[in-house]
Amino acid sequence: MASMLRSPLPLSHHASTSVSSFPTAPHILGNLPALHRRSCDFKNQVVCQSSSGEVTFIQPPKSKDDLDASLKIKLLSAVSGLNRGLAASEDDLRKADEAAKELEAAAGPVDLCAENDKLQGRWKLIYSSAFSTRTLGGSRPGPPTGRLLPITLGQVFQRIDVFSKDFDNIVELELGAPWPLPPVELTATLAHKFELIGSSGIKITFDKTTVKATGNLSQLPALDVPRIPDALRPQSNTGSGEFEVTYLDSDTRITRGDRGELRVFVIA
Template identity: 70%
Template sequence: MASLIMQSSVIPAALNNLRTQSCCCFPQQSSSSSFVVKHRQHKNIRRPIISLSAVDEKVSGSEPSSSSFAAGFQFPDSIKSLKFKLLSAVSGLNRGLVATEEDLEKADAAAKEIEAVGGPVDLSADLDKLQGRWKLIYSSAFSSRTLGGSRPGPPTGRLLPITLGQVFQRIDILSKDFDNIVELELGAPWPLQPVEVTATLAHKFEIIGSSTIRIIFEKTTVKTTGSLSQLPPLEVPQLPEQFRPSTNRGSGDFDVTYLDSDIRITRGDRGELRVFVIS
């Protein structure tokens, strides 16, 4: 508990960058990390169960190969090869944390091919496809090596003892809830053990035009997991109104450029390319 209190000044600053389309960037997850994510059951919406065993593996020193990465998906023949190409391009990049400039270009080109074949997204007709919990498998912003992605932020490394686990987006089209869920491990000085937490950044969302989603931040809740899972969740207080940046009031827009029952591709307000799979 002492280590969790010690980190209280670090968590709000690091999580503040997650309130918009741009997720923050952390060092890659250690193989010893163990995280738990709980998510609500959605009413009245049923989706087919898709095998994502290869994709759902925790990120560690080794990742599934290109072939195993896409093995659980069933694609329409007309776009199957393009999806496989995209999944192959982002496989092994630790969600973009270790991506080189060449990797970024390859992923962007593969995404553009799918976007061209899929055509414009119309969320008014395909809103039900947003429903569910989506797992982030790639973000071009993570290659910047800062906690802000393509936004300003502290560099990754040893300056902040925070290790990134899995990142999810949980979308409920009935209640208009849009939650960014981030699994973290907070380091602590020896002999204290690291603290494992799940941070949920709660938003509401609305559709702007045919394919743009606007999210409006509501609150951040941090819940300890692992050996400290019995502790109650903690709501991270917001900065007073007079200290909040005038350019970011907790909302953000991003475009959904491709969407089906398996994969979602989005592009953010600062050019972030992000790829999600249903989980």
């Protein structure tokens, strides 16, 4: 019996090559008795199963957190370099949508009633599928960027206060000016109030727009833009909107809007 325990157990040629990721595994496994099928876990790196004359290695399954993190990286990689969607092609739109759906499915439904504190803060928009139309209005026509009007879109943020129910869309713009005047830099804040709809829906109601010059003209006071009377407002622009939060954690948020728009935000 003693001689049997001292004799190394020969590894079958069927053993997985993943043993190379755990350098000490061959030495340890060589002293395992082959009388019964057994399993062991070395620092959660490999799981080995041994039976008479054969050892196989199985990579342990990823935890849900690991899976979510991996899928989140995949989504962020898919939307990076697309200038928030302004440079997205049809193939880019498809890849971003597929990556978002994978993450949404893995994470499961969002419950804002239990997690509304995660909405709190200033969020930076890193991707919008609607921007591929090259207008500021997305699928609803808006001012063109870089075409008829010399408008350059800067960063876009959402500022959410779950206590006061304030929901502000903040857009940085640069307006071209005749030479030799420098471009005019502006920040437009579209103030809304919001309410929860069901477990994951949000409805926003427009309040007012405030424009503030930045850069060389930052000393100028902010200006509230007069609101168009409801009777004169187009039916397609009622001042309200609804969207669903389909993924939410401490630093990333995915929404799908009533325009069929996919948006990805990260905490700013």
